[in-house]
Amino acid sequence: MSARAPIRVTIWNEARHEQKNPIVQQIYPLGIHGAIAQGLADRDFLIRTATLDQPEQGLPQALLDDTDVLLWWGHIAHAEVEDGVVDRIQQRVLAGMGLVVLHSGHHSKLFRRLMGTNANLAWREAPGGDLERVWVVEPSHPIAEGLPPMFEVAASEMYGEPFDIPQPDEIVFMSWYSGGEVFRSGCTFKRGRGRIFFFSPGHETFPIYHDRNVIKVIGNGVEWTMQSHSDGRILENWHRPEALPSP
Amino acid sequence: MSARAPIRVTIWNEARHEQKNPIVQQIYPLGIHGAIAQGLADRDFLIRTATLDQPEQGLPQALLDDTDVLLWWGHIAHAEVEDGVVDRIQQRVLAGMGLVVLHSGHHSKLFRRLMGTNANLAWREAPGGDLERVWVVEPSHPIAEGLPPMFEVAASEMYGEPFDIPQPDEIVFMSWYSGGEVFRSGCTFKRGRGRIFFFSPGHETFPIYHDRNVIKVIGNGVEWTMQSHSDGRILENWHRPEALPSP
């Protein structure tokens, strides 16, 4: 095993709340993407950020091609993301790029596209938030590495069941909320050659992305979704005109 | 258990090969949809057929709303199916309509939409076809009811691995081809409230839809994808503004 090159991580954020809402600005002066980038600074990642209002909505093909793992945070501007951008991200995931979908990204065109469902759920944005307790369901999963059996997010937006997703390949975390609901808060999926990790804790008006456990989960998620394979093709439409030789 | 009403089945066929190709016309004088309808005549189904060249591409909302299980056969005209039609079928599946996707339907917009992948595979259309042996992998599955452990399709288009789909919920059949390949030829998936069954044997230039085992599988697939639930809503975006009372 030779030394591994740093994982090339691109953190995409729609970054609209940050332009309008002073509370969000106060909590995330560098933007949600900036907070996550800061949190992950001590990992062996090469981090870039991108936002919706940049050219090509922040994600030109060249950047995607140079990205091992993409993080996605969106909320109020899901509808503005162009279908062509969703197309090219989807194809990169199917070709092996890792994807970490954060919080309200569950309703993004991208996540819905990859799931095939509406990805609806129950939700509550209480003024002071709900206490969320995040339980580790699969303690030996690499994404749970270094975490306690349970950690708390003091103020969280509630996301509850039923969550309209296909059966996840793995459930790493399940959450309890003080208001009475439960949720599959950390799930993995494989699509094509790519790995996807969805993690729900994280909200624009709560300082969740400054929480060290949350950041550890996201960092572990990046490492887990990173493919070891060098093959960067999609699974192809493979014409095999000739039968194999009879024995 | 009171007597059940007949399952309302709609067999959709793009029905283009039948308009152009005399070989297909000879094998399927009633169209592929007609052959399947004929095959299923002795089941307790209320069968309607629909084709691409009908108004609203054969699937107006009213017909979808009156359909318990939809069968889908398409091939050369996948691109012509309008996104809006795909949207409304998808929402009906998520609300509980059963869906049976046949053969080359793997590449339809509809199936790709529901899978989140390209649904590519390996394939070979040999002049005389491949001998396909369809093995029952899960003998106690309702879709395998009444079938022998293996049945043969004398001339088949080869569909082989790797098949770019998410992990199926269940693998009911796996196929062997004389040309040397293998395939997960009968798979189930749940999306939203709906059940999906994909079954690969079936091709326009081979009389596969006249085979009694193939027809039995399709009939079983209709019964299995039929929901027992009366609830015809999608899983909703459920706002729960109030916390539940503390104990």
Next chain:
Amino acid sequence: MSARAPIRVTIWNEARHEQKNPIVQQIYPLGIHGAIAQGLADRDFLIRTATLDQPEQGLPQALLDDTDVLLWWGHIAHAEVEDGVVDRIQQRVLAGMGLVVLHSGHHSKLFRRLMGTNANLAWREAPGGDLERVWVVEPSHPIAEGLPPMFEVAASEMYGEPFDIPQPDEIVFMSWYSGGEVFRSGCTFKRGRGRIFFFSPGHETFPIYHDRNVIKVIGNGVEWTMQSHSDGRILENWHRPEALPSP
């Protein structure tokens, strides 16, 4: 579809708490098995009960052979169940008998045998119990038929994650506890030709088996684990000395 014969249900209970503990006797004067039998009386089931202290520990081969679905409740006497009895139940499940494992049955030899794990979990038996909220995770599952999105068990023993089981085939229910934990409280598994449903709410010192939602879940579980297949063999060790003919 002809009329179905009633499902032959055997409710097995170790029935030891009932012999010693006046509180249990008061709550379950007919025993836990009796309470469940009473609850299911209006279903189209042919119900028998069996207990550990009967000959052959209540489950002679003839009774197993005449049982479509077995319910299992055990707790303090798991170790007394003979390995030979476990062997024959396991083989009946693999041959297609349905199995509903209730509450502390998670630690039975039988459930551990079928799971291949220790089936450990977190637990708390608080004097007044925890409030348990049971959420429906998969609303279109037959086991969830007729239930509200969430129902409460006012006083419950807490069973929490991590639950040491293989990934379930389906998660139908997840629970929230007032003490702060979460749990996959309703899970399905297939083993051989048999279907297994584990449902955790239910405890000897709380009147949970008098709750109509709990009873509805158990009744639905019986119907779901019941095989439609008539084949009553195990999946065999199948010697196939001859190759199939070459095409």
Next chain:
Amino acid sequence: MSARAPIRVTIWNEARHEQKNPIVQQIYPLGIHGAIAQGLADRDFLIRTATLDQPEQGLPQALLDDTDVLLWWGHIAHAEVEDGVVDRIQQRVLAGMGLVVLHSGHHSKLFRRLMGTNANLAWREAPGGDLERVWVVEPSHPIAEGLPPMFEVAASEMYGEPFDIPQPDEIVFMSWYSGGEVFRSGCTFKRGRGRIFFFSPGHETFPIYHDRNVIKVIGNGVEWTMQSHSDGRILENWHRPEALPSP
């Protein structure tokens, strides 16, 4: 990421065919365990071998405790493996030791214990063997790293469906046989903290363990089943007598 210590691999072989059968002796003069050890020599593994006729059947607790990944080959002596030995291996797997089960190990007490089923299958031992074509079903799986889309085993014992196992977590390989059958020949399972990989190609009278693709799969399987986690406990029976504080 610091440099990783070599994986401590123990290759266990019942090693009985080698004592009796001159053909096996000729093909595997060092035993099947020796051939595999030789094949894996260029991997960064610390390899030990163990056999049934050694004290404590080759697997004293101290060796298991010093083993990261165990390989298991058995056939004619499954019944001789003591239940106590199976117990302690199972507990080590549940505590995180990796396990690679080879070929006829499908019928070992150990594999059956971990699956909860009989693990029966169809089989044929033709004099010259069947040609087996091993197809990669999940090309981006680490166990498939460095392999072609398909590789052949010129002479193989046929193992066919239906294979009586719980649904695998992942299917990495599927096989085609010249005699007409198909098989899920490479499957992964998680049990407790441990990872299990079953791989079917391999037989005492064919030189399959000298095949470089087969050896590559086994080596990849060792790396994949190796836990990154340092936690060496089983998932425990976790008494939590106190509720968490109310928010």
